[in-house]
Amino acid sequence: MHEIGVRETVKFLGLTFNIETLEMTWLAMGIVILVACLATRNLKAVPEGWQNFVEMVIIWLHDQIDAMMGERGRMLAPFIVGLFMFLLTSNLIGLVPLMASPTNDLNTTLGLALLVVIIVHCLGLYFKGGHYIAHFFQPTPVFVIINFIEEIAKPITLAFRLFGNILAGEILIIVLLKLMPIWMPIPSVGWLMFSIFISCVQAVIFTMLSMAYLANAVKKDGAE
């Protein structure tokens, strides 16, 4: 059982890395890629097994993308699909004993949130140019301060929401296991089941909010 709050670090090229987070991330990546490979190894016109799951995820995300972002959104579909599958796997990994979610490290969640925000601004500038910068000064130039705070708040809220939920879930599992005797597993199992639900919900929330932010950047003006 890993210690909460204490992270193993390694130094590489003078930089500090949380090695457990990286290991768990690679494991999550491996699982995602494995599931993807298994699902798409033998694609059939009539889907079977894992192909059903991956198709279901992709179709659902396509529908969401089409509804929220319009026709330019399809370009970002692989990013959204990858984000959702990675977050779902990462969140669920932490529920396995002796493992930790990559998302219980702020570095992961903040990294992803910053990546989303950077993509939002890059695409906004690419598609809308001057209009994108101008919309920060709408309706009056004074609002630039509020808009600036909002833009800063976006990655922070995105990152901390996921981080807090997953970390709290894992802490409580450990606490419950330590508090309750082994012959009384109901609270732990109950919380574990709730954590599975939370893991899925948080993956959906992070993905949906990312899509909403991205939609602002890629959606055509007047398409709303």
Added chain:
Amino acid sequence: MIEINATIIAQIINFLILVIILRAVAYKPVARLLQQRSDKIRQDMEKAEFDKKMAEETLEQYKLQLSDANKKAQEIVNQATITARQEHDAAVEETRREIERMKATAQAEIESERNRAFDGMKSQIVLLSLAAAGKVVAKNIDTKENDKLVNDFIAGLNKEMFADLK
């Protein structure tokens, strides 16, 4: 517990690598498959619509042909009826003519028989008359004279005088 370090950069790079791999391994093939499936469904539906239209046209043609065939069959039946009636009339006419012919032949035979009978009867009458007359006038008139008288008498007779014998 909350410590931002170089892991954030590593995680961004990790995630980008994951997206690139997923895009190549899973997303593109699945998206292509989904596209192909939707294309196939659309094509199948269009083909089904086309086939349905063709089937309806074929059915229409068959109905038309069936109607034509019925019309032709009716014409053939009508023609056959007319021909049969004509043949029937011809046969009846032929029979009637045959009957007329047979009737005429029979009448001619009857006439001929009657004439023959009349001639026979005339001979018998002559013989009987001669026999009777011979007995009556045996004594004063000779046989040759009597034969001549009687034959002259008979020759003077005509058919109108025996009309009541017919």
